[in-house]
Amino acid sequence: MSPEHLLRRARAIRAIRAFFDGQGFIEVETPVRIAAPAQETQIDAPPSGDAFLRASPELHMKRLLCAGYGKIYQMGPCFRSGECGRRHNPEFTLLEWYRAHSDDEEMLTDTVALIRHVAETDRIPYQGGIIDLTPPWPRRTVRDAFLEWAGWDPVTDWDADRFDLDLLTRIEPALPKDRPFVLCDYPAPAASLARLKPGDPAVAERWEVYLGGLELANAYSELCDAAAQRARFQESAEERRQLGKAAYPMDEAFLSALEKEGMPPSGGIALGVDRLVMLLCDVADINDARLFCQRPGALL
Numbered sequence: 001m002s003p004e005h006l007l008r009r010a011r012a013i014r015a016i017r018a019f020f021d022g023q024g025f026i027e028v029e030t031p032v033r034i035a036a037p038a039q040e041t042q043i044d045a046p047p048s049g050d051a052f053l054r055a056s057p058e059l060h061m062k063r064l065l066c067a068g069y070g071k072i073y074q075m076g077p078c079f080r081s082g083e084c085g086r087r088h089n090p091e092f093t094l095l096e097w098y099r100a101h102s103d104d105e106e107m108l109t110d111t112v113a114l115i116r117h118v119a120e121t122d123r124i125p126y127q128g129g130i131i132d133l134t135p136p137w138p139r140r141t142v143r144d145a146f147l148e149w150a151g152w153d154p155v156t157d158w159d160a161d162r163f164d165l166d167l168l169t170r171i172e173p174a175l176p177k178d179r180p181f182v183l184c185d186y187p188a189p190a191a192s193l194a195r196l197k198p199g200d201p202a203v204a205e206r207w208e209v210y211l212g213g214l215e216l217a218n219a220y221s222e223l224c225d226a227a228a229q230r231a232r233f234q235e236s237a238e239e240r241r242q243l244g245k246a247a248y249p250m251d252e253a254f255l256s257a258l259e260k261e262g263m264p265p266s267g268g269i270a271l272g273v274d275r276l277v278m279l280l281c282d283v284a285d286i287n288d289a290r291l292f293c294q295r296p297g298a299l300l
Contacts, residue, residue: 001287001288002288004281005277005283005288006291008281012118012277012280013075013273015118015120016075016114019113019114019117020097025071025072025073026069026072027072027073027074028064028072028074030057030064031054032054032076032077033052033053034051035051035249036059036253037052037054037055037056037248038056038058038193038233038248039234039236039240039250040055040192041160041192041239041243041245042164043056044080044245045081045248046080052248054078055079055080056078056096056270057078057094058096058268059251060254061098062257062263063257065098065222065264065266066257066258066261066262067261069100070099070101071098071099071100072097073096073098074097075093075095075096075273077091077092077093078091078092078093079091080092086286086287087214087275087286089286089293092273092274092290093272093273093274094270094271096269096270097110097269098268098269099266099267100264100265100266101264101266102265102267103195103221103265103267104205104206104207104220105267106267107219107220107267107269108182108207108209108219111269111271112135114271115180115211118276118280119133119280121133122134124280125282126177126212129177129178129212130178131180131212132179133180137179137180137182137209138176138180138181138182139182139183139184139207140181140182140184141183141203142155142185142186143203145171145174146171149174150166150171152166155187155202155203156202160189160190163190172210172213172215173213175210177213180211181210182208182209182210183207183208183209183210184206184207185197185200185203185204185206185207186204186206187202188202188203190206191204191205191206191220192232192235193220193223193229194206194220206218206220207219207220212279214275214279215272215275216271216272216276216279217269217270218269218270219267219268219270221266221267222265222267222268224258224262224266225258226259230255233251274290277289277290
């Protein structure tokens with residue numbers, strides 16, 4: 001990482017904090033070493049003795065929502081096994097924020113405002129082109145995108161392996177590079193922590209935003225029903241076993257908070273800080289957006 005890029009990263013992190021502080025959010029810190037990661041089929045949290053390194057601070061932050069904290073954010077290290085490459089590092093910096101009495105649409109409003117604030121311009125030069133940040137950002141449902149670019153409907157004919165492959169090889173390459181693009185209304189099985197869409201329970205209130213071909217942020221309206229959340233975790237745990245992976249312990253502290261204290265209707269989002277820095281520095285490799293990166297089989 002060059003000194004110039006390090007300075008741009010530092011300026012971006014200061015701008016992120018200034019944005020949320022100005023919006024009345026409280027910055028929080030939650031544990032990095034945790035007993036029970038979220039039961040997500042495709043995300044593997046690295047073991048750490050008899051515990052795990054967090055893949056996300058999500059469940060602890062939701063416990064804070066249950067405790068009455070209304071607007072919170074956190075920026076810090078997260079870890080995922082097996083994620084190495086030009087856009088991935090096993091350790092990465094994640095920004096998450098949550099709003100009580102909110103939903104995924106308000107998360108999108110936050111995201112547009114945040115990115116424009118941190119970028120300091122509405123025109124980002126990236127990899128030979130220009131990304132125009134002027135709102136509104138174009139959006140498309142997952143169903144429509146897959147019907148056009150992959151030739152099938154994952155909402156009515158769910159296939160997890162086919163979905164992941166086609167998303168990577170057909171959908172993402174077809175997305176425009178000159179505008180942010182919002183892919184919304186994910187199939188319900190692809191959103192185990194999200195609220196289902198009223199009137200259309202086959203899809204969830206989840207969206208992801210792409211900038212310059214980079215998947216940058218993942219948001220949804222939070223699932224607040226304790227029984228439904230436990231059932232989805234159990235389904236995901238079984239899917240992990242079928243894939244030959246170990247199921248994680250259930251996060252009973254989180255599920256108990258949902259059941260006993262309750263979580264208000266809320267919106268939440270996770271945004272990759274390293275990828276945002278890649279965009280701001282006009283680099284295509286995460287190595288150029290972090291001071292230290294880890295390659296397969298090597299420790300820092």
